[in-house]
Amino acid sequence: MTAPSRRTLLTLGLGAALPSSAPRAAATAGPDWTGLATALRGELLRPAAPGYDAARLPRNLRFADAARPEAVARCADAADVAECLRFSRRHGLRPAVRSGGHCYGGWSSDAPLVIDLAALDSxxxxxxxxxxxxxxxxxxxxxxxxxxxxxxxxxxxxxxxxxxxxxxxxxxxxxxxxxxxxxxxxxxxxxxxxxxxxxxxxxxxxxxxxxxxxxxxxxxxxxxxxxxxxxxAPDCTVFQYSWDWPEAGRALAEWQRWAYAAPDRLWSNFHVWTRPDGPSVDAGGILLGPAEELRQLTAPLLARTGRTTSERVVTRPYLDTMLAYAGCSTDPTPAGPTPADGDPADRIPTARECLDQERRAFAAASHFFDDFLPDRALTELRRFAERRDSVEASISFTALGGAVNRVPAADTAFRHRSSVLLAQLIAEWPADADPAPRLRWVADARTALAPYANGHAYQNYRDPTLTDWRIAYYxxxxxxxxxxxxxxxxxxxxxxxxxx
Structure with missing residues (x-):
C-alpha cells in the first residue's frame, strides 16, 4: 500500500500536510464549524448543505474530485476573511483563497476550508x-x-x-x-x-x-x-483573418513580427487549431481606433501572407467588444455585427450562468519567447499540428511588447518583461472523454516548442506538471x-x- 500523496493529505485536511511550525489544535478537538458559521456575516456551506456541490467546484473540472472541502465560507467582508483565517490557524486547517475559482491547478478549491471572495464584488x-x-x-x-x-x-x-x-x-x-x-x-x-x-x-x-x-x-x-x-475605453475595431493550412507557416512567420512592431493600441494573437480532421490557423485582435486605421495597419501583413480564406473587421463600442470576446453577447463571434441598441451591461449573463457554461476539464501549459520563432520551429510546429493523433486543442500566440515591456523587470514581481511572444497550449475535454490523449498532446506541444522558448512560464497559467515552476514563474x-x-x-x- 502506497503512502497518500501530499495533495491527498491536503484535500483531507490532515494535520500531517501542514508544516511543523503551523499552529495545531489538540488531537481530540475537532473544528467548531457551528461556531464559525455563527461568527460570519456570510454563509458557511458544509457538505450536507444545499448549494455545497455547486460551490465546491473549480472552473477546471479536471480537479473536481479533489475539490471536496470540509466547508466553503462565502465571506461577506474583510472581517469574515479575518475570522476564517483565525479559525483555520486555531484548528490547524489549511485555507484556500478563491476569488473566481479559475486556478488552472484547482488549488483554490481543494483545501479543507475554502475562503470564497465572490461576494466581495463592489x-x-x-x-x-x-x-x-x-x-x-x-x-x-x-x-x-x-x-x-x-x-x-x-x-x-x-x-x-x-x-x-x-x-x-x-x-x-x-x-x-x-x-x-x-x-x-x-x-x-x-x-x-x-x-x-x-x-x-x-x-x-x-x-x-x-x-x-x-x-x-x-x-x-x-x-x-x-x-x-x-x-x-474608446470604440474598438475587432479583426480576424484566416488562411488555408498550406499558408500557415508563412502567415505565422509574418504575423509575429508585424504584431510585435504594431502601434501599442493594437493587440493581436495567432491561433493554431488542431482537430482530428485537420489543423487550421487564424489571427485576430483589437485596435483601440477606427476601422480605416486598422485596414492601413493590416495591409502590409495581408500583402505578405497570401490569400485569406475569411476576413472580418468591425468597429463597435468598447464594452460590446469585451462582451463579444467573452462570449457574453448575443453574437458569439468577436467580429460579428454590433448588438442591438440599449445598454450592453443589461445583456450580461450573471457570473454564475457564465461559469456554469465555462466549466469543463482542461490541461494547459505556457511558454515565453525572447526571439521570434525561426523557420525550423515553424516547420516543426506544422508537423506537430498535422499528427494523426491530434485532438481538439490549440496553441495561442500573443504578441507582447508595448507598455508591458516598458516596465522595468525589477519594479514588480512579474519578471516576464523582455519577451516578444507568449504561447498558451490548451486542450479541453467533456466529462465522458478520455483525458490521456489530451494530456499527452499538451505535454508534446510543450516539448516541441521548448527549444525556442526562454524557460519561463506564466504564473496565471498554473501548470501542475512543471518541476521547475519556481524558476519558470519567478x-x-x-x-x-x-x-x-x-x-x-x-x-x-x-x-x-x-x-x-
Missing amino acids: VRVTEGQAELGPGTPLMTVYAALARHGVTIPAGSCPTVGLAGLALGGGHGVTSRAYGLTCDSLLSAEVVLADGRTVRCDPDHEPELFWALRGGGNGNFGIVTSLRLRTHP GEHLPRLRAVKAAYDPDRTFDFPQAV
Missing part, C-alpha cells in the same frame, strides 16, 4: 481610479467602468475574479496599450495570516505591494480590495519573494503545491 469609480472587490467578475468590472467611459487592462474570461487576474500579472487585450492589470494597481487591502488587515502601496508595506504585483496569488495574504488606475525574483513570504506568512498558513 465597484466604486472615482476620477482616474476604481476601488474594486477581489471577487468581482471581470465582465462586471468592464460593465461598471464602461458607464464612466473607462476601463482597466485585463483579459476576456467573463467570470475570472479580479484578484486572481491582477495578482498574477494580468495579460489581456489592452496590455500593449495600458500594461498588465498589476501595472495599474495603486494599492491593496490585505488580511494577513494572523488576521490583521493592512493597506499596502508604494509607501506603506512596500515589499508586500511589490510582491502582490505578479507573485500574489494565494501566497502572502488575502486581498480584500484593490485600487486601480483607470484608462480610456526566476531572479524568487529570493525576494521568499523574504516577503517569511516576513508576512512565516508559518506558511497560505500553502499549496506551487506556493512561494
